[in-house]
Amino acid sequence: MHTNQMLSHFLAAATCLAAALTGQGEATTPSAQEPRATLEAAAASMQADMSAALAELDALRAEIGAERLPLAKKLTQTEGRLSAVRRDFDAVSRELVKKTDSLAGLDASLTALNRQSDYLSSLLGQYGEEFRTRLHIAELQRYRQPLEAAKLALENTKLTDVDRFGTQLGVVELSLDKLEDELGGTRFDGRAKVDNGELKAGRVVMLGPMALFQAADGSAIGSIEETGGSQEPTVLDFSEEEDRRAAAGIALGSGGQFPMDVTLGNAQKVEAIQETWWEHVQKGGVIMIPMAVLAGAALLVVLLKWLSMVFVRRPSKRRVAQLLTVVQEGDHATAKQLAQSMRGPAGRMLAAGAEHLGEPRELIEEVMFEKLLTTRLKLQSWLPFVAICATSAPLLGLLGTVTGIMGTFALMTEFGTGDPKVLSSGISEALITTEHGLIIAIPSLLLHAFLARKAKGVTDGMEKMAVQFMNHIREPKPAAAPSAAVASEVA
Numbered sequence: 493m494h495t496n497q498m499l500s501h502f503l504a505a506a507t508c509l510a511a512a513l514t515g516q517g518e519a520t521t522p523s524a525q526e527p528r529a530t531l532e533a534a535a536a537s538m539q540a541d542m543s544a545a546l547a548e549l550d551a552l553r554a555e556i557g558a559e560r561l562p563l564a565k566k567l568t569q570t571e572g573r574l575s576a577v578r579r580d581f582d583a584v585s586r587e588l589v590k591k592t593d594s595l596a597g598l599d600a601s602l603t604a605l606n607r608q609s610d611y612l613s614s615l616l617g618q619y620g621e622e623f624r625t626r627l628h629i630a631e632l633q634r635y636r637q638p639l640e641a642a643k644l645a646l647e648n649t650k651l652t653d654v655d656r657f658g659t660q661l662g663v664v665e666l667s668l669d670k671l672e673d674e675l676g677g678t679r680f681d682g683r684a685k686v687d688n689g690e691l692k693a694g695r696v697v698m699l700g701p702m703a704l705f706q707a708a709d710g711s712a713i714g715s716i717e718e719t720g721g722s723q724e725p726t727v728l729d730f731s732e733e734e735d736r737r738a739a740a741g742i743a744l745g746s747g748g749q750f751p752m753d754v755t756l757g758n759a760q761k762v763e764a765i766q767e768t769w770w771e772h773v774q775k776g777g778v779i780m781i782p783m784a785v786l787a788g789a790a791l792l793v794v795l796l797k798w799l800s801m802v803f804v805r806r807p808s809k810r811r812v813a814q815l816l817t818v819v820q821e822g823d824h825a826t827a828k829q830l831a832q833s834m835r836g837p838a839g840r841m842l843a844a845g846a847e848h849l850g851e852p853r854e855l856i857e858e859v860m861f862e863k864l865l866t867t868r869l870k871l872q873s874w875l876p877f878v879a880i881c882a883t884s885a886p887l888l889g890l891l892g893t894v895t896g897i898m899g900t901f902a903l904m905t906e907f908g909t910g911d912p913k914v915l916s917s918g919i920s921e922a923l924i925t926t927e928h929g930l931i932i933a934i935p936s937l938l939l940h941a942f943l944a945r946k947a948k949g950v951t952d953g954m955e956k957m958a959v960q961f962m963n964h965i966r967e968p969k970p971a972a973a974p975s976a977a978v979a980s981e982v983a
Contacts, residue, residue, distance in 0.1 A: 609653055609657075612657070613646065613656060613657070613660065616642075616657070616660035616661070616663070616664070617642070617643070617646050617660065619660075619663065619664065619667075620639060620642045620643065620660065620663045621643075623635075623639070623663060623666075623667050624639055628698065628701065628703050628716070629703075629716060629717070629718040629724075629725045630682060630684070630696050630698065630703040630705065630716045630725045631670075631698065631703075632723070633682050633683065633724075633725075634680055634682065634696075635666060635670075638662055638663060638666055639663065641659055641662075642659050642660050642662065642663045645659040645660060646660075673698065674698070674699075677697065677698060677699040678697075678698050679695060679696065679697050679698075679743070680695075680696055680698075681693065681694075681695060681696070682694065682695075682696040682705070682725070683724065683725075684696075684705045684707075684712075684716055684724065684725040684726065684727045685724050685725065685726045685727065686707070686711065686712040686727050687712070687727075687729070691724060692707045692708070692709070692711070692712060693707070693708050694706050694707040694708045694712075694743075695708070695743045696716065697739075697743050702715065703715065703716040703725070704716065704739045704743060705725070705727050705743075706739065706740055706743035707727075710740075712727045712729060713727075713729065713730065713736050713739050713740055713743070714727045714728045714729040714730045714736075714739070715727070715728050715730070716728075772924065773924070773928070775920040775921060775924050776892060776920075776921055776924035776925045776928060777892060777895065777896065777921040777924075777925065779888055779889075779891055779892035779895065779921075779925045780892070780924075780925065780928065782888060783885060783888045783889070783892075783925070783928055783929060783932060786881050786884060786885055786888070786932065787881070787885070787932045787936075789877070789881065790877070790878050790881035790882070790932070790936050790939075793874045793877055793878055794878055794936075794939045794940075794943065796874075797874060797875065797878075797943050798943065798946075800871075801871065801943065801946050801947065801950065804836055804837065804871075804950055805835040805836035805839070806836055806838055806950075806953065807834040807835070807836065807838055807839055807842070807957075811830065811833075811834060812842075812957060812960070814830060815827060815830045815831060815834075815842065815846075815961075816960055816961065816964040817964075818830060819846070819849065819961065819964045819965055819966075820964040820965075820966055821966075822966050824846070824849040824850060827846045827849060828843070828846045828847060828849070830846075831843040831845070831846035831847075832846075837863065837866075837867035837870075837950070837954060838953065838954050838957055840863055841860050841863035841864060841867070841954055841957070841958060842860075842957060842958075842961060844859045844860060844862075844863050845859060845860045845958070845961050845962075847859075849965065853962065853965065856962065856965070857958075857962060860958045860961070860962075861958070863954075864951065864954050864955065864958065867950070867951060867954060868947070868951045871947035871950055871951065872944070872947050875940060875943055875944055875947070878936055878939060878940040878943070879936075879937075879940050881932065881933075881936050882932075882933045882934075882936035882937040882940060883933070885928075885929045885930075885932035885933040885936065886926075886929045886930060886933045887929070888925070888929055889925045889926040889927070889928060889929020889930065890925075890926065890929070891925070892921060892922065892924070892925020892926065892929070893922040893923070893925055893926045894922075895921065895922075896919065896920070896921030896922030896923070896925065897922050899921065900919055900922065
């Protein structure tokens with residue numbers, strides 16, 4: 493700081509000196525020479541100050557030179573430490589990069605592991621649902637609690653992955669235990685619905701896909717099946733006493749023969765729905781009454797008409813040929829006797845024609861055609877009634893179908909569509925009336941066609957005989973004119 497002050501004084505003096513010299517050059521008057529001594533004194537003072545400053549500067553340089561070497565050494569040491577620190581920094585930076593890359597790899601691995609965890613959890617959830625669907629209806633009540641816990645574990649966000657996987661793996665262990673049970677069968681306590689719909693506790697015996705149930709009070713024993721979409725098993729009682737005793741022995745653990753149904757309960761279901769003809773008819777409702785009356789009347793008419801046509805007598809071909817020969821020969825008396833001896837409508841027709849032999853052909857044809865019409869009307873009487881029955885029966889069946897469907901929709905409005913048994917009455921009425929309408933109509937049509945064909949056969953045979961009869965009638969010869977000899981004799 494002192495050296496700086498000296499330098500500033502030196503610069504100021506040098507400035508004044510330069511100004512003085514400049515003024516000396518410009519004016520050499522005596523008044524300008526007076527302060528010259530002052531200037532020289534100032535210059536001498538400045539010289540002395542400058543010498544002192546230079547001396548002080550030399551001392552300062554010496555001091556700086558003395559301090560430079562330690563400072564250079566210290567600087568070298570500091571630079572060495574800086575290089576070491578930089579190397580350490582580079583090493584730390586490289587390690588940090590490695591750590592960062594490793595951390596990124598760990599994040600990717602963690603993401604992949606989380607995806608695998610979610611995938612495995614989803615697979616275990618699907619396995620649990622598949623396991624549930626493959627369970628017998630009787631086993632659902634046995635495995636319901638662990639299955640529900642495994643299902644809720646997927647939705648519970650408070651559980652850790654370990655707890656969730658533990659709960660789901662419990663279902664896998666249950667399935668493995670179930671496989672072991674299926675090898676030799678198993679028994680467990682359960683509940684099942686009996687015939688009256690009451691849930692009863694009892695003993696369940698599982699052997700493969702088959703299950704038996706015995707109520708604790710012994711009131712019901714049979715196979716277990718799922719019916720009506722119910723979540724509770726239903727007992728189908730054994731109808732045979734031997735099967736009941738065998739199932740009771742198996743349920744109680746005393747051993748014996750297992751009553752096996754190879755149809756897995758289908759045979760019992762079919763047996764349970766079997767019904768008598770009268771029960772089947774009763775399900776048709778009130779429409780079955782007029783249909784039964786119609787069917788009975790049609791059957792009675794068909795039976796009577798068939799009996800009347802069966803006993804229609806037809807003349808034999810030999811006697812008909814004999815009659816035609818006599819008619820052709822003109823023996824009217826013999827022709828009348830032969831025609832009257834023939835029975836049946838054809839005989840009556842031929843007898844009426846023989847009664848008028850010798851009369852005009854038109855009269856004979858009209859008489860025989862009258863007998864043919866009488867027979868035709870008699871044979872075809874009541875046949876239209878059978879045709880009406882055949883036409884009306886399907887209409888009555890359709891009426892029953894409409895009323896049954898209307899009843900079904902009324903029940904659907906009241907109870908919904910959840911339970912099919914509620915709707916079975918209306919559906920049964922709708923289908924059974926249509927069924928019996930067709931059962932009545934089809935045979936009635938066939939019988940009507942058979943009787944009509946039989947009646948037509950009788951009338952066609954009569955027409956044929958009438959044509960043959962008319963063709964064999966000999967025309968009367970015209971009277972000949974008397975000869976001349978006869979006329980002369982008469983004269």
